[in-house]
Amino acid sequence: MHSNRYRLEYPLGQETLVINTLNGAIDVFPNELVQLLHKLPELNMADMTREQTEAISYLKSRNYVYHSKAEEEQLLEKAMVFARKTQVMQYVICPTYTCNFRCPYCFESHDIHDKISLLTDEQLDAVWQAVEYFHQDSGLQQGMFNLFGGEPLLPFTRPIVEKICEKAVELDFKIGCNTNGFHLHAFLDLLTRYRDRLKLTITVDGPEEIHDQRRILSSGKGTFQRIEKNIESALDCGISVLVRINIDKTNIETVPTLVEHYMDNGMLGRPGFKVHFAPVTDHTCQSTGDTIMQGIEILRHLRRNIPTIDELEKKEQVLVGSDMYRYIYAVSKLDPELQQKAIPFLPNIVFCESVQGRKITFGPDNHIYACADLIGRPEFKIGDYYPDFQLKEWKWEKWKAFNSLTIPQCRGCSSAPICGGGCAAEALVTYGNLDQPHCTHAGEKVMSYLDSIRDDLIKI
Ligand code: SF4
Ligand code: SF4
Numbered sequence: 001m002h003s004n005r006y007r008l009e010y011p012l013g014q015e016t017l018v019i020n021t022l023n024g025a026i027d028v029f030p031n032e033l034v035q036l037l038h039k040l041p042e043l044n045m046a047d048m049t050r051e052q053t054e055a056i057s058y059l060k061s062r063n064y065v066y067h068s069k070a071e072e073e074q075l076l077e078k079a080m081v082f083a084r085k086t087q088v089m090q091y092v093i094c095p096t097y098t099c100n101f102r103c104p105y106c107f108e109s110h111d112i113h114d115k116i117s118l119l120t121d122e123q124l125d126a127v128w129q130a131v132e133y134f135h136q137d138s139g140l141q142q143g144m145f146n147l148f149g150g151e152p153l154l155p156f157t158r159p160i161v162e163k164i165c166e167k168a169v170e171l172d173f174k175i176g177c178n179t180n181g182f183h184l185h186a187f188l189d190l191l192t193r194y195r196d197r198l199k200l201t202i203t204v205d206g207p208e209e210i211h212d213q214r215r216i217l218s219s220g221k222g223t224f225q226r227i228e229k230n231i232e233s234a235l236d237c238g239i240s241v242l243v244r245i246n247i248d249k250t251n252i253e254t255v256p257t258l259v260e261h262y263m264d265n266g267m268l269g270r271p272g273f274k275v276h277f278a279p280v281t282d283h284t285c286q287s288t289g290d291t292i293m294q295g296i297e298i299l300r301h302l303r304r305n306i307p308t309i310d311e312l313e314k315k316e317q318v319l320v321g322s323d324m325y326r327y328i329y330a331v332s333k334l335d336p337e338l339q340q341k342a343i344p345f346l347p348n349i350v351f352c353e354s355v356q357g358r359k360i361t362f363g364p365d366n367h368i369y370a371c372a373d374l375i376g377r378p379e380f381k382i383g384d385y386y387p388d389f390q391l392k393e394w395k396w397e398k399w400k401a402f403n404s405l406t407i408p409q410c411r412g413c414s415s416a417p418i419c420g421g422g423c424a425a426e427a428l429v430t431y432g433n434l435d436q437p438h439c440t441h442a443g444e445k446v447m448s449y450l451d452s453i454r455d456d457l458i459k460i
Helices: 031-042 050-061 069-083 110-114 121-138 155-171 184-192 208-214 224-236 252-264 295-305 309-314 393-400 424-431 442-452 454-458
Strands: 007-012 015-020 026-030 088-093 142-147 174-179 198-203 241-247 273-279 318-320 359-362 367-369
Touching (some): 015 031, 031 050, 088 121, 121 359, 155 174, 184 198, 198 224, 208 224, 224 241, 241 252, 252 273, 252 295, 309 318
Parallel strands (some): 088 142, 088 359, 142 174, 174 198, 198 241, 273 318
Antiparallel strands (some): 007 015, 359 367
């Protein structure tokens, strides 16, 4: 007999809410039953009363107790298969590290934005060879080139951007482009040719007065009007645009105003235009984290302040990223405000595509990075693609093995199946290695979320 170590317990007086973090089951048990579960390793089946045997058989049916450790291992294997379901290999290519914006919160250093850098044709040829290697290694059919930077759409990057788009056609890959949108108009004729495989993501931080304080040019000038005009022109060309709003305490109050603005001017409703809400993260530990909000806090706030959110979501004009539900997938169905929105539970053993070996980044500095948030920091590279392809296999293997079932500190943690072991970039920046997680304290996050809906839990 083996009790499932992957469970969280939330006291509710005479009863306890028990969350099975491996399969997402939630139960309210009398405290005596929970104590039995705790004592299970010391109990001898032969000495048990009939009530105890019956109770254990119920716990078995809910996967809190297994016949053997091997049974638990099998379930973990299954969870791993779910976690590895991404079928697209992403290649993030930075044509340049230069950027014309000076957003105060940017995770990249403005030193690399100041310098003019640009991939050469020779470097790009070397990138293609590396892509061939990684694609074969991944065993995946589908691929995507993601144009990233610095700012990928600057006047001098156009020839390289064109070559990347041509290669995407040759390989039948999708194209993604994370742009600030400022020079988009100068690329529209080019991008229109690839619009069937292209997805543009443009960050807008809030309505004009907020955006213009944060998404600023190096001269300090705001950019809202020009970006909005460019988005409209892109839509006129039939190019899909995803406006990403990165949300934290500093702009959350203004997000409903921006959504209203997009409704009033008719952008929300135009084919190809979507708004994506995403929590601000600080994976490279640049700030104190004081302004960062949990996805769930953001979601609640938006649901209360955007009256049309349900309708917009239904029409897929507004996307709520799965990041918003991170850690609380299993328990979100207990929240009366989220019940309708609760997504089916899936274990989250692996934190992101980078540690799944599904994302590789190439910088103009000749380096290969496992995560795009680490670009321009050679101390964290996993190899070089130019002048010669040199992959530090052991570093790459470390990345691919960074998950909550393989990191020793995480493996025994009751939150492992809902956590994934946290962000690898964060661990690397904090500790200089991937031998330990930068702990997310996922269990505590679930507990504090349950505290916030405690009154509703009592009614269960
Ligand atoms: S390691 Fe993953 S979660 Fe962390 S910054 Fe990179 S992509 Fe994001
Ligand atoms: S990062 Fe922390 S909370 Fe997450 S699985 Fe590892 S030890 Fe547990």
